[in-house]
Structure formats: structure tokens, C-alpha cells
Amino acid sequence: MKLSNYNSALKNKKGVFYFLGFYQKKYMLTFILVNLFVALSGFIRSFVFMKIYDFQELGTLTIVNTSAMLLGFMQLGLLNGGYRIVSLGKQELSVKTNNVVFSYFFSLLIAVLVVASIALFNGYLKNNNFLFTSILLGISMLVSNWLTNVLTGAKDYKNLNLANITSSIISLFCLVFVIDYGLNIAILSLLIQPCIFISIVLIRRKDLRPIKFELDFTHINYILGFGFIPFLSGMFILIFQQIERWSINMILGPDALGKMYMVFISLTLWTLIPSSINNLYFPKSIRAYSEGAIYEMKRLFTQYMKVLIVYSCIGFFLILFILPSLVGILLPNHLPYLFLVNIALPGFVFRNLSDPISLFLNSIVRLKHLLWSDILSTVFYSIAIIILYYSNNFTLSNSLLCFSGYNLFRFLYLYFIYLKINKNRAV
Numbered sequence: 001m002k003l004s005n006y007n008s009a010l011k012n013k014k015g016v017f018y019f020l021g022f023y024q025k026k027y028m029l030t031f032i033l034v035n036l037f038v039a040l041s042g043f044i045r046s047f048v049f050m051k052i053y054d055f056q057e058l059g060t061l062t063i064v065n066t067s068a069m070l071l072g073f074m075q076l077g078l079l080n081g082g083y084r085i086v087s088l089g090k091q092e093l094s095v096k097t098n099n100v101v102f103s104y105f106f107s108l109l110i111a112v113l114v115v116a117s118i119a120l121f122n123g124y125l126k127n128n129n130f131l132f133t134s135i136l137l138g139i140s141m142l143v144s145n146w147l148t149n150v151l152t153g154a155k156d157y158k159n160l161n162l163a164n165i166t167s168s169i170i171s172l173f174c175l176v177f178v179i180d181y182g183l184n185i186a187i188l189s190l191l192i193q194p195c196i197f198i199s200i201v202l203i204r205r206k207d208l209r210p211i212k213f214e215l216d217f218t219h220i221n222y223i224l225g226f227g228f229i230p231f232l233s234g235m236f237i238l239i240f241q242q243i244e245r246w247s248i249n250m251i252l253g254p255d256a257l258g259k260m261y262m263v264f265i266s267l268t269l270w271t272l273i274p275s276s277i278n279n280l281y282f283p284k285s286i287r288a289y290s291e292g293a294i295y296e297m298k299r300l301f302t303q304y305m306k307v308l309i310v311y312s313c314i315g316f317f318l319i320l321f322i323l324p325s326l327v328g329i330l331l332p333n334h335l336p337y338l339f340l341v342n343i344a345l346p347g348f349v350f351r352n353l354s355d356p357i358s359l360f361l362n363s364i365v366r367l368k369h370l371l372w373s374d375i376l377s378t379v380f381y382s383i384a385i386i387i388l389y390y391s392n393n394f395t396l397s398n399s400l401l402c403f404s405g406y407n408l409f410r411f412l413y414l415y416f417i418y419l420k421i422n423k424n425r426a427v
Contacts (some may be wrong), residue, residue, distance in 0.1 A: 034161045035276040039269075041168040041291035048175050049186060057183050064187060066135045070244060071138030074108055074143075074237075078220070079145055080234075084362070087153035088290050094150075095211070100219045101146055102210035109139045130187060137191050144194035147201045150208060153283045159204050163214035229367035236374035238379060240406065244399070247385050251394050259337045262327065265342045270315060270348050275416025277307055278355055285363040297363060304356040312349045319345060343397055347404035350411040357414040369417045377410040 049061060082101050086094045112135050120131070153159040174189035201210050249257045281304050288297040319341060327335050354373075361369050384402040388394040 011032055016098035021337070026361060030161060031157045032273055032276040036163050036272055038164050038168050041172050044172060045175060045189060047180065052178055053183070055187070060130065060183060061186060061190075062192060064130050064137065064200065066130075067134035068141060068190075068250075071108070071112065071135070072142060075104075075231075077227030077229070077231030078104060078223050079142070079149060079227065080230040080336060081223035081225065082146065083149035083153055083282070084226045084286055086150050086157045087286040089154075089287055094153075095207075096214065096216075096219060097223060098150065098208060099212055099214040100216050100223070101141075103213050103215040104220065105139060105142055105146075105383075106213070107325065108213055109135070112139075116260050124359065130388050132185055133191060137187075137194070139193065140194035144197045147208065148197060151205075152279045153200065153286075155283060156205070159201060162204070163197045163200040166200055167193045170196050180300075207317065214380045224247060224363065226367075229371050230362065233367075233370045233374045236371070236378050241372075243378070243382060243385065244403065247389075248399060250387060252396065256396055259334075260340065262331070262341050263344050266319065266323075271350060271351070273311060273350050274308060274355060277311075277368070278359065281356075281359060282362075285359055289363045296358070301356050301360050304359065305353070307357065308352045312352055312374045315348070318410070337396075340396055340400055343400040344403055345401070347407040348406035350404065354407070354411045357411075357418045361414070364366060365419070366417070366422075369414070373410050373413045373417075377406050380409045381406040 049058060053061070078101055082097050088094075113132070116131055116135060147163075148160065151163075171189050171193040174185055174192060177185045178189075243424070245257065248260060267402045281300055285300050288294075288300060297400070323341070324338055327338055342380050358370055358373075361367070381402055384405060385394070385399070388398050388402070
């Protein structure tokens with residue numbers, strides 16, 4: 001959109017959503033609401049499982065999910081890099097990338113099945129009825145994530161919303177049979193969601209079906225050139241989360257970790273909408289930079305930052321004034337520890353405000369700065385935790401202050417890099 005059109009809209013329209021740019025596309029709010037519905041369906045499913053199954057059965061479900069997630073690490077950044085490539089809107093390049101990604105996933109499926117079969121045959125793994133289901137679930141999740149990226153990059157939110165809503169509803173419908181059929185139907189409800197999603201997308205978008213087996217390692221290397229560093233960056237975020245949780249568990253005990261449950265749930269809910277908003281801005285920013293529209297890209301950055309500031313203000317109000325009443329009614333046992341969420345709030349905000357800068361750096365392919373921001377902030381957090389431990393000041397409150405410090409450090413580092421790049425006009 002041209003700047004003149006944007007300014008004209010501001011003059012002719014009223015309201016904060018127009019100021020933030022949401023007047024441009026009606027699908028934005030729908031896209032965000034659908035993502036919230038998908039997340040809510042996941043919470044409902046988890047709640048039903050906790051109500052029905054014992055700890056051993058829940059442990060089995062956790063193992064299935066964890067095993068499936070391990071396969072996600074084997075994509076090595078193809079999802080991130082491929083997302084950037086399809087966001088460029090170049091048809092021939094997108095088709096080749098789609099063929100290569102599907103071929104890689106198929107090869108990964110065969111390789112993992114062969115290794116698992118050999119391990120079972122030689123007794124290295126116990127006979128697990130859900131082993132191969134876990135493998136199929138892991139590959140299905142990879143394919144569904146890839147198709148989500150492709151549809152988002154192509155701005156085909158109509159089909160994306162349809163596939164997400166339908167697959168989530170069918171998955172929830174399976175819960176009706178969990179009492180009669182036990183753990184098997186629970187596993188099916190996990191597996192059926194990505195499978196239905198994939199089926200709907202490939203039926204409605206025939207152009208996204210791979211047209212040939214094309215395991216081109218040169219092109220894989222090209223994709224990883226955009227995706228491997230963001231993949232490593234994501235790994236360091238996971239490392240931070242492991243340090244955070246295990247330090248609390250080992251120093252204060254599992255009971256203290258349970259008191260943090262409301263913080264973890266609040267953070268998950270807090271990031272749902274910003275994650276959806278990021279998916280809306282990512283393809284626009286990538287395409288703007290590829291076309292040399294630097295001013296447009298910076299305008300998107302400013303608009304994105306305004307959206308998150310308004311969202312953070314609304315979130316602050318809801319958590320400080322509305323959440324206590326909801327927790328008091330629904331989860332009264334957690335009410336005494338709700339103050340921990342308030343301590344973590346600054347960290348929530350700085351986490352959000354880092355996203356537009358990360359998107360900016362991703363768009364201009366300054367990926368090493370993203371990696372260094374995660375490495376240095378993780379080191380900062382680890383040092384802070386060690387100091388608290390040896391000074392006998394490690395408490396949940398201080399741990400959350402370190403959490404906010406981690407996100408503040410990361411934000412300041414990224415913002416410094418952003419200012420430096422703009423000052424040098426090195427975009």
C-alpha cells in the first residue's frame with residue numbers, strides 16, 4: 001500500500017484499529033481469532049486428559065508428544081528458511097522449495113522408521129505400541145507447520161483458517177470417545193489434527209502438492225542459509241527455558257515449580273496474539289525488502305511496534321485488574337501466587353517488543369545479530385541465577401526478576417543493533 005493511501009485512510013477513518021493499520025485487511029482479526037480458537041482447543045484437550053487419565057497414562061501421552069517434538073529438531077531450519085523464500089512470492093522458486101521440503105520430510109520419515117525398526121529388532125528399544133504413532137505424529141506436525149508457513153507467506157488466510165478450524169473441531173470431537181476407548185483415542189486426537197489439516201490444504205490447494213521427488217542438497221543448503229541461524233536462535237530460547245525450570249526444580253523443589261504454573265500459563269496466553277500478528281507482518285516485510293521498498297519495510301516496523309504497545313497496555317490492564325477475579329473463581333488454589341505473574345509482566349512486554357526488531361533483522365538477513373542476542377541474554381540469565389544461588393537469594397520472585405532482566409537485555413541489544421543499522425544506513 002502506498003503511503004498516500006495510508007495517510008488518506010487515517011484522515012477518513014476513526015478508531016485505534018485504523019490507526020494501527022488493521023483497516024487494511026478484514027482477515028487480520030479473523031486470523032487472530034482462529035489461532036486463539038486453535039490454542040483454546042488444545043487447552044480443552046489437555047484439561048480433559050488430566051481429568052480422565054491417571055499419571056501413568058498422562059506420562060505415556062507426554063512421551064508420545066515429546067518423541068514427536070524431537071523430530072522437529074531434525075528440520076534444521078528448513079521451516080524458517082523456506083518460509084522466507086515462499087514469502088518472496090516467486091512462483092518457480094516456491095514450487096522448487098516446496099518439492100525439496102516435502103522430499104526431505106519423506107526421506108526423514110523413511111530413515112527414522114528404518115532406525116526405529118532396527119532398534120526394536122535388536123532390543124535397543126522396548127516394544128512400544130506408540131513408537132511408530134509418535135513418528136507419524138512428528139512428521140505430520142512438520143508437514144502441517146510447513147503448509148501453515150506456505151499459506152501465511154502466500155497470504156491465503158481463507159484456506160488456512162478453514163483448515164485450522166476444521167481440524168481443531170474434529171480433534172475435539174474425538175474426546176467424546178476417550179472414556180470408552182481409553183488412551184488409543186487420546187493418541188488419535190493428537191494425530192488426527194495435523195492429518196486433517198494437511199488433507200484439507202492439499203485438497204483445496206492442489207498447487208501445494210509436491211510434483212516430484214527432489215532431494216536437492218544444493219537447494220537445501222540455500223534454504224538453510226536463511227533458516228539455520230534462526231533455528232539455532234530458537235534452540236537457545238529452549239535452553240533458557242530449560243535453565244529456568246530446572247534451576248527452580250533443583251533449588252526450590254517441584255512444589256515451587258508448581259507455584260509457577262500460573263506464570264507459565266499466562267506467558268503462553270500472552271504470546272498467542274503477538275505470534276499471530278507476527279505471522280501477518282512477516283511475509284509483508286520480507287517482500288518489501290526483496291523489492292527494495294525500504295521505506296515501506298520501516299513503516300511496517302513502526303506499525304508493528306505500535307500494535308504491540310497497545311496490546312501490552314491492554315494486557316497489563318487485564319492481568320492487573322481482571323485476572324485476579326478469574327483465578328479466584330476458577331483456580332482459587334493459585335490465587336496466593338498470582339503476584340508472581342505481576343513480577344513477570346515487564347518481561348512479557350519486553351519479549352513482545354523484541355519481535356518487530358527480530359522481524360526487521362530477519363528481513364534484511366542480519367541473522368547473526370539474532371543469534372547473538374539469544375546467546376548473550378542466556379549467558380546473562382545464567383550468571384544472574386548462579387549469583388542468586390551462591391548468595392542464598394534464590395527465590396521465585398528473584399528468579400522472575402531475572403526472567404524480566406533476560407528479556408530486557410535481549411530487547412536492548414536488538415534495539416541497539418537496529419539503531420546502529422539505521423544510523424549507518426546499512427539496510
